[in-house]
Amino acid sequence: xxxxxxxxxxxxxxxxxxxxxxxxxxxxxxxxxxxxxxxxxxxxxxxxxxxxxxxxxxxxxxxxxxxxxxxxxxxxxxxxxxxxxxxxxxxxxxxxxxxxxxxxxxxxxxxxxxxxxxxxxxxxxxxxxxxxxxxxxxxxxxxxxxxxxxxxxxxxxxxxxxxxxxxxxxxxxxxxxxxxxxxxxxxxxxxxxxxxxxxxxxxxxxxxxxxxxxxxxxxxxxxxxxxxxxxxxxxxxxxxxxxxxxxxxxxxxxxxxxxxxxxxxxx
Amino acid sequence: xxxxxxxxxxxxxxxxxxxxxxxxxxxxxxxxxxxxxxxxxxxxxxxxxxxxxxxxxxxxxxxxxxxxxxxxxxxxxxxxxxxxxxxxxxxxxxxxxxxxxxxxxxxxxxxxxxxxxxxxxxxxxxxxxxxxxxxxxxxxxxxxxxxxxxxxxxxxxxxxxxxxxxxxxxxxxxxxxxxxxxxxxxxxxxxxxxxxxxxxxxxxxxxxxxxxxxxxxxxxxxxxxxxxxxxxxxxxxxxxxxxxxxxxxxxxxxxxxxxxxxxxxxxxxxxxxxxxxxxxxxxxxxxxxxxxxxxxxxxxxxxxxxxxxxxxxxxxxxxxxxxxxxxxxxxxxxxxxxxxxxxxxxxxxxxxxxxxxxxxxxxxxxxxxxxxxxxxxxxxxxxxx
Numbered sequence: 001x002x003x004x005x006x007x008x009x010x011x012x013x014x015x016x017x018x019x020x021x022x023x024x025x026x027x028x029x030x031x032x033x034x035x036x037x038x039x040x041x042x043x044x045x046x047x048x049x050x051x052x053x054x055x056x057x058x059x060x061x062x063x064x065x066x067x068x069x070x071x072x073x074x075x076x077x078x079x080x081x082x083x084x085x086x087x088x089x090x091x092x093x094x095x096x097x098x099x100x101x102x103x104x105x106x107x108x109x110x111x112x113x114x115x116x117x118x119x120x121x122x123x124x125x126x127x128x129x130x131x132x133x134x135x136x137x138x139x140x141x142x143x144x145x146x147x148x149x150x151x152x153x154x155x156x157x158x159x160x161x162x163x164x165x166x167x168x169x170x171x172x173x174x175x176x177x178x179x180x181x182x183x184x185x186x187x188x189x190x191x192x193x194x195x196x197x198x199x200x201x202x203x204x205x206x207x208x209x210x211x212x213x214x215x216x217x218x219x220x221x222x223x224x225x226x227x228x229x230x231x232x233x234x235x236x237x238x239x240x241x242x243x244x245x246x247x248x249x250x251x252x253x254x255x256x257x258x259x260x261x262x263x264x265x266x267x
Numbered sequence: 268x269x270x271x272x273x274x275x276x277x278x279x280x281x282x283x284x285x286x287x288x289x290x291x292x293x294x295x296x297x298x299x300x301x302x303x304x305x306x307x308x309x310x311x312x313x314x315x316x317x318x319x320x321x322x323x324x325x326x327x328x329x330x331x332x333x334x335x336x337x338x339x340x341x342x343x344x345x346x347x348x349x350x351x352x353x354x355x356x357x358x359x360x361x362x363x364x365x366x367x368x369x370x371x372x373x374x375x376x377x378x379x380x381x382x383x384x385x386x387x388x389x390x391x392x393x394x395x396x397x398x399x400x401x402x403x404x405x406x407x408x409x410x411x412x413x414x415x416x417x418x419x420x421x422x423x424x425x426x427x428x429x430x431x432x433x434x435x436x437x438x439x440x441x442x443x444x445x446x447x448x449x450x451x452x453x454x455x456x457x458x459x460x461x462x463x464x465x466x467x468x469x470x471x472x473x474x475x476x477x478x479x480x481x482x483x484x485x486x487x488x489x490x491x492x493x494x495x496x497x498x499x500x501x502x503x504x505x506x507x508x509x510x511x512x513x514x515x516x517x518x519x520x521x522x523x524x525x526x527x528x529x530x531x532x533x534x535x536x537x538x539x540x541x542x543x544x545x546x547x548x549x550x551x552x553x554x555x556x557x558x559x560x561x562x563x564x565x566x567x568x569x570x571x572x573x574x575x576x577x578x579x580x581x582x583x584x585x586x587x588x589x590x591x592x593x594x595x596x597x598x599x600x601x602x603x604x605x606x607x608x609x610x611x612x613x614x615x616x617x618x619x620x621x622x623x624x625x626x627x628x629x630x631x632x633x634x635x636x637x638x639x640x641x642x643x644x645x646x647x648x649x650x651x652x
Contacts, residue, residue: 062400087403097398101416110412111402160402 383425387418
């Protein structure tokens with residue numbers, strides 16, 4: 001990585017949740033330090049309960065950290081107004097998080113609207129974004145989210161996150177619930193957008209293959225701790241058994257596929 | 268004679284503008300007041316479990332009080348408040364009729380509105396709430412742009428339930444002096460006029476359905492974000508209210524109001540007294556179907572001017588005497604007690620309730636007008652056949 005200052009920096013961040021009546025508090029994020037450079041696409045990989053979503057929610061102050069500090073574009077997030085902060089960060093929610101009572105256009109234009117952009121400008125921005133995420137303008141503009149397929153919903157989710165021209169995009173398992181073909185296409189499309197728009201992206205996924213294929217660097221989390229961080233090649237040198245296991249699985253699958261699928265076939 | 272050629276139908280129809288107008292005015296005001304109080308309370312308490320529990324509990328308790336009792340309880344309560352306000356601020360208000368009816372009905376409307384608004388708001392998925400926060404909405408924006416629109420169908424169901432309840436229960440406001448479609452029902456039940464009873468029930472049902480459908484129109488309009496639908500429903504309700512206000516503007520206030528309890532002979536006697544006053548060139552109207560607990564206080568505070576009561580009822584129920592005295596002695600004592608409250612007892616009407624010696628009809632006359640007016644009214648009423 002270059003010597004440029006990181007755009008997002010987590011320093012010794014900790015967060016625990018009340019475990020419910022009488023139970024011990026659950027340590028969701030445990031002393032995590034992590035830098036994301038400008039223009040980077042970082043994937044955070046981990047199983048359920050590894051604290052990866054919590055880390056993302058901390059960055060946009062949907063929840064507050066117990067300890068440590070988070071800086072975004074050089075400023076401690078605790079020093080900025082959380083509402084203003086969220087308006088300049090694009091956030092793609094798990095399974096879309098689209099507002100079911102709003103049309104596709106209204107969903108996409110929500111953050112510009114909150115920022116006070118004139119209606120005509122929002123309308124043209126929405127069309128621009130529909131093109132960007134490769135949805136047909138006339139066909140999808142006025143539909144409601146429940147009239148869309150899962151992949152289309154996720155494209156709208158991405159368009160909404162990009163609407164206010166953020167530099168930073170946070171994505172919480174954006175392609176998790178999609179069929180493999182759609183997932184692959186969307187992943188590639190997003191990777192292109194990321195490059196084209198010069199975004200800095202943090203993407204959460206439980207799928208190591210997806211992480212390796214899309215991200216510049218991969219962070220592995222388990223039980224609230226950051227186990228490893230690096231490019232796929234660096235990661236493969238890790239001596240952590242969990243990281244090794246995570247990397248072996250896709251490789252094993254690829255080998256089995258190679259055996260099962262005759263080479264030179266249509267696939 | 269066929270059912271519909273009965274002349275009582277046209278008589279009932281003649282009362283409709285007055286009864287229906289009053290009914291709509293009191294129900295719509297009560298519903299508006301109920302919404303004005305319940306909606307902010309529900310929104311305020313949605314994330315406060317303790318307040319929420321207390322509110323819903325309180326509203327449920329109110330709901331278990333029978334409508335008639337709730338309405339009747341508000342009369343003495345307001346009477347006391349009016350007396351307090353008169354002595355403290357020098358401003359009194361009438362605790363009779365409209366005000367207690369509106370307050371009791373508004374209270375009655377609160378449970379469905381509170382419960383459904385809270386349920387509707389709590390039904391919004393946490394993921395959607397987080398998305399609202401995540402795209403940069405403030406708490407208020409999240410409420411108005413996401414939570415309320417999503418809770419709307421459930422909220423509107425509550426509001427429509429409340430509207431139907433209030434319109435139905437408003438028929439019970441007749442005994443506390445608020446003219447309503449209940450006048451048909453109370454009078455009909457006492458005088459065995461089933462046409463009146465039926466007419467009152469039908470009119471209330473039709474009104475309830477109409478308001479319910481107008482609210483449905485508003486709901487559909489809001490949901491489909493069609494301003495036209497909302498406007499139609501809103502205008503419909505506004506027209507309904509405006510139409511009921513018209514007769515109020517044109518109708519002259521009667522100088523004298525004759526009260527009647529909910530007994531058959533009371534309806535007859537009050538009509539006779541009003542007739543006599545009108546024959547003497549005075550404007551008089553009767554206020555029928557008043558509860559026994561209400562009518563005496565209404566006379567004492569000047570909401571009605573004259574009515575017929577029963578010596579035994581006054582003696583035992585109003586003044587809480589348990590001893591029994593010879594008739595003459597009892598009447599003398601009553602007269603003195605009443606005079607102290609500025610009420611003139613004009614004497615017996617010559618009727619007796621045969622099941623008990625102690626019950627004779629006596630005419631009571633309020634004393635709140637200038638002395639000469641009272642004397643005139645009393646002499647007119649008294650100059651009986």
